[in-house]
Amino acid sequence: MTKPSIDCDLLLLKARLATMSHDTEIIDDNACVAIAGGHIIYSGPATDAINFRCETIIDCDHRLVTPGLIDCHTHLIYGGDRSNEHELKLKGAAYAEISAAGGGILSSVRATRDLSEDELVISALKRLDPMIAEGLCTIEIKSGYGLSLASELKMLKAARRLEGLRPISVSTSLLAAHTLPPEFMSKDAYIDHVCDVIMPEVSRLGLADAVDGFCEGIAFSKDQIRRVFVAAKAYGLKVKLHAEQLSALGGAAMAAQCEALSCDHLEYATETDLVAMKTAGSAAVLLPGAFYFLRQTKAPPVEMMRKLGLMMAVGTDCNPGTSPLSSPLVAMNMAMVLFGLNPYEALMGMTRAAAFALGQGQKIGQIKPNFKANLVIWDCENPAQLLCQIGQVKPYTRIFEGRSS
């Protein structure tokens, strides 16, 4: 009997394969992955049963192969930086004092409004390139430093343009409900503006894949965010929320009722929040960079998330003020050290769980047939080696949509 013969564009051999399709760590040594048309067509044991015809073959030499990394929570597009605020914080300045001195989110708003779309793209590439060099293949980018129609559109357009400039997939979120802009005296009036002016235009132009909000004492209430989410749903947009970061407001449970893709931060999340998220199928997104940089002491309830079987994603939260972090590998390391994830859970956080948090769990984040051929071959053997050695392990090869880059 003749062996079936299949043409492919790229074939990986002798891989130590972490497909991330298993809930606990399983690595198949001596595996192979076949890629055609930018998608995976086979992954698993090297088999004599199929004859792959392929011009390009990579011998992985028993290196770890994982899905391409996914950062499901960033504020990558912004003007200026807020490095000067750290010393003020060390001297004991409270957040309110820093804001009064012209710092905080509103200082990023001013700096972002001052830049052109081109300038925003150039500054974002400086942060994106090191992330791509660490194996990132998909990134979520939020608006939220514009807070006016023109500036929010400018940020989202700049985010979308990155796809054409680098081998990366971009998912965008409208975060107009980030903080109160200086032009508005009333939070309710600004929420009306977000729902009635900004969101319709963003939707018409197809610039956002989801709508985000910041539910916190220093930002917006649960009821104000609910109004944003109801409007988003009317435009067919999925929602997600910055919730329970600094206090317990029940925003996560409210977001879950609106079928949120994810609730992010969650340091103060209660069991009620997490149960509602599990019921709704919302992912928990852990952001250890912000926890670290703000020197927070209350970690998110990871053990309860585990018991409930919530998807736990990990993001860099790359932003100029509270998480100036452009390293997916360091974010995963922090999730292990600060929040108690094991190496496989941390890797899951930036692969399959992150894909789930973006509503793309059936396309990316795992190495299996019909998924996009986004992969990383690492110069190490297992997730523990990859994530415990800070700054020591880099990609041997990164493959984006079937092509080495």
Ligand SMILES: [Zn+2]
């Ligand atoms: Zn954020």
